[in-house]
Amino acid sequence: MTAPTVNLLQGTLEFLILKTLGSGESRHGFAILRWIRDATDGALIVEEGALYPALHRMERRGWLRSDWGLSEKNRKSKYYELTVKGRKQLEKEETDWASYVAAVEKIAAATDGR
C-alpha cells in the first residue's frame, strides 16, 4: 500500500536534495530520488519532472557541483555533490527547518490545550 504522495514545495525539494547529498557522496538524479523514497519508507515520492530542473538550478546557484561518470551498470550519467556553499546552505536550512517545526508544534500544542 503506497502512502499518499505529497506535493512538495520547491523549497522543500531543494532541502531534501541537499540533505541527500549531505553525506558527501555523489549521486546521480535517480539515486537521489530512490534515497528519498527509501529514507521516508515511500512516504515521499518526488515528482520526477521537478527533480532535474531543481538539480540544475541548484548547480547554477553554486550549491551543487556536477560531473560525468560511469554508473555501476556502466552507463554514462551525471553525478552531483555538495559544494562548500551548498553545505553551508544545508546547515542554514536545517536550522530554519528546526525553528519552523518548533514554532508550528507550539501552536499545535497550544490549540490542543485550549
Next chain:
Amino acid sequence: MSASPRLRRFFSLWLRRPGVREGVDLEIEHHLRERVDELIAGGMTPGEAHSEARRQFGDIEGVRDTCQRIDRSRMRRDRGEEIMSSIMQDIRYALRSLAKAPAFTAVVVLTLAVGIGANVAMFSVTDAAMLQALPFPEPERLVLGRATFNSFPNPMASGPDYYDYRDQSGSFETLSAILGFTMDVTLTGGDEPERISGTFASVDLFPALGVEPPAGRLFSADEAEQGSPPAAIIGSGFWLRRFGGSPDAVGQTITVNAFPVTVVGVLPTDFHFLHEVDLWLPMQDGGSFTGVRRFHNWLMVGRLKDGVTLQQAQSEVDVISRRLAEAYPESNETKGLLLTGLQEALLESYRPSLLMLMGAVVLVLLIACGNVASLLLARASTRRTEVAVRAAMGASASRIARQLFTESMVTALGAGVLGTVLALWFQGMILSFVDIGELGITEIGMSAPMLAFALALSLVTALVFGGMPALSGTRVDLVDDLKGAGKMSAGRGGTRMRSTLVIAQVALSIVLLIGSGLLIRSFARLRGVDPGFRTENLLTAEIGLAGAQYAEAEARIQFFDGIVEEIHAIPGVLGVGAITHLPIRDPGNNVRSWDPDNPPPNPNDIRYAFLRPVFPGYFDAMGIPLLAGRDLEDTDTPESPLVVAINESMAEYLFPGESPLGRRVAVDHGGEEPTLYEVVGVVGDVRMSSLAQDPRYATYFSYRQRPAGTMQIAIRTQGDPFSLAAPLRAAVWDRDRDIPVERLATMEEVVSRSISGRRVIMVTLTLFSSVALFLAAIGLYGVLAYYVSRRVREIGIRVALGASSSSVVHLVLRRGLTLVAIGIVLGVGGAFAATRLTQQLLYGVEATDPLTFITVSVFFAGVALVASLLPAWRAMRVDPMEALQAE
C-alpha cells in the same frame, strides 16, 4: 556493489564531457533506463515498462527544455566571469609591467597625451563650430542674405533694396536686416564720457532669433517708424557695467551722441550674433543708412517659412532682383541677393584654418604613435625572455598578444585621460585665433561628444601603436629566447617594421614642415608689405565729438583746429595728422566716384573710392608721398572751391596718361546729383583695409569742406609714442571734459594686430612641425641605434678584416639617409597633394613654392644627418675583440 566514488571519478577523467544539449538528454535517458529496470524487476514487460516509465516522468520535453535553458545561462555566466577575471588579471599585470619602467612609461604616456589632447581639443572646437547647431530655435531655417555685384558677394545690401525684398517675397516667415558694421558712439551723462559700440537691427530680428529678454521687452512694430520715441535695447555686458544688472535700467534714458534714447529691454547674457555691441537701435524706414539705394550697409537674416527650401527662396529672390534691376537700372543692374544657410555662411571664413589645423594635429598624433610604436618594438625585443617564459608555461599566443595589447590599452587610456585634461588648456589656445565668437561660442569646456571622441581616439591609438609590437611579440622562438640569444639574432621583422615607421614619420613631418614653411614665407611677405606710409613712432587715437555744441560744422572745425595746433606744440611731436578712418584698421565708407567729363557709359561700371576727409598735414605726418600738386590746406574752406587729393591708382584709372591736376571728380554722396571736386594733388597709394588687400581708390577731402564728428589722430613722435598719450588726453580734456580719447595705440601695434590671426596660425603650425621634426629625428636615431646594436658582431668582423672606420660610418649613414630620402619623397608628394587646401591660407606665395620645398628637404636631411651621427660614431668605436666575444 556500486563503484566507489574515487574509481568513478578516475573513469570520468577519460570521458569526453558532453555539451549542454547532449548532457541533458543523457541525464534524462539514464533516469528512464533506471526506472525501466526497476519496473521490469517489479514484473512488467519491457514494453509496458517503457511506456510506464515515460508516463511517470511527466513532461519530458518540458523538463529537457528547462534544464537546457538553466545550463546555458549558467555557462554564459561562468564564461563571462572567466573573461572578466582574465581581463582584470591582464590589467593588473599591465600596470605592474608599466610601473617597472616608470621613465619609459612616463615618456610614452606624455607623448601620447599631448597628441591625443591636441586632437580632442581640435575636435571639440570643430564640433562646437561646425557640427553643433546655432543656439537659435530651428536654426536650419535661418539664412543669411548677401548682396552680390556681378555675382560677387559685397556682402552688404542697401536699405531700400532690403525693404523691397522683404515686402515682395513670400518665402520668409521673417526677413530681418542688421547693420553690417558697428559704430562707436559717445555716451554722456555719467562721471566720464564713455565710448560704446552700437548697431542697428530691424525690429523683427530678435524675435526671429527667439531671443527672450531677461528684463524689459524687444522692439515693438511701431518702433520701426520714424517719429516714434527713441528706443534702444542694451547688451548684457553693458547692462552689468552701467546699470549693475538691475531691472531699473528698463525705462531709463541714456544720452548717446547727445541724443536721448530710452532703454526698453536687455539682451540675455548668452546672446551672441554677428556683432558684440553695447547698444542696439531699431532700423527705421527713412532713418540712418536706409535712404539711398546706392549705399550698402545691411546684411539680411531670414527665417524660411515651413516647407520652403533654400533653393526655392533663392529662385524667388532672383526674380525680385531682376525686377529691381529693371526698375532701378542705375543702381541695381548688376545686383543680386545670395542666400546661404546661416551656419554655413558664418563658417566660410574659418573653415580653411580649422581644417588645416585638424589635419596638422592628426599628423602630429600619428607621428607620436609612430614613435611610441617604435619604442615598444624596441622594448619588445628586450622582453623576449619574459614572453618566452610565459609561453613555456602554457600561455597561448593569443593570450600573450592579448596581454601585450592590454598594456597598450592601459597606456593609451591613461594618456587619454591626461590628454583630455590637457585638451581643456589647448582649447583656449585654439579659440584665441580661430575667432568663432560670431557663432556664440566663447568657451567650450567639457562635453559628452568630446569625451566620447577622447575614448574612441585612445582606443584607436592603442590599436595603432600597440598592434604592431603585440603581433611581433608573439613570434617567440622558445629555445633561442629562453637562452637569451634573442638579442643577437632576433628576426628581421622588428627592424623592417621600425624602418617603415621611420619613413612614415619622416613623410608626415615633411608635410607639416612644408606647411609651416609656406606659412612663414607668406607671413613674412605680408609683414614686409609696404602699407604706403611710415608706421614707426606713430601714436593713434580716436576723438569723437558729441554734444549739441558740435552740431554746427563751424564748431567742429574750430575744435579740431585748436586741438591739432595744441598737439603740434607738445614737445616731441614731429607731425600731426587727422583722418576719419585709420588705414589698415578702419576699412569701409567708400562711395562711387568717377570722371564727370568722361563718365563710363554704364553707370553700374562706376567704381568705388574710399571717402577720407583729412586735415592739412596728414600726408606729411603719415609719411605718404605727395606725388603731384599740393596737400589740402587751411585755405580749402567751405567758401572756396571744393577740392580733393586722389591716390596714384585712382589717378591712373580715371586719367590714364594725363596729369589729373585741375581735372574734376564726381562723388556720389547720396543726393540726387553728385558733388564735383577739383583734383589738386596726387598722393602715394595706401593700404586702406588691410595689408593683404591691394590699395584701391581713395579720395582725400579737406576737413573744412567735410567736417566729420569723429577723427582718428595720428601723431608722429620723436621718441616713444606712448609718452604723448597723457599730454594728448590733457589737451583734449582741457578743451572739453566730455570728449573721450579712445583706441590709443601705436600704428605698429595696429598693423601687428591686423595680422595677428595669421601669425598665431603660423606659430602654431610651426610648433606642431617642430614637435613632429623632433619626434621623427628621435625615431630615426632609435632605429639606427638599434640597427647598430644588432650589427655589432658584423661590424666587429668587418673592422677585424680591415674595414676603415669611415666605411663603417658610411654603412650607418647610408642606411639612415636612405630611409630619410624615401620619407622626404613621400612627404613632398603629400604636400603637393594638399596644395589646394593650403593655398587659401597663403599670401604672395604659391602653395607649390619650390624654394620652400627644397629648403625644407635640405633642412630635414641635415637634421637626419645629425641624428645619424651618434649611432655612426658608436659604430665606429666598436672594438672588434669585444664584439666577437660577446655572445
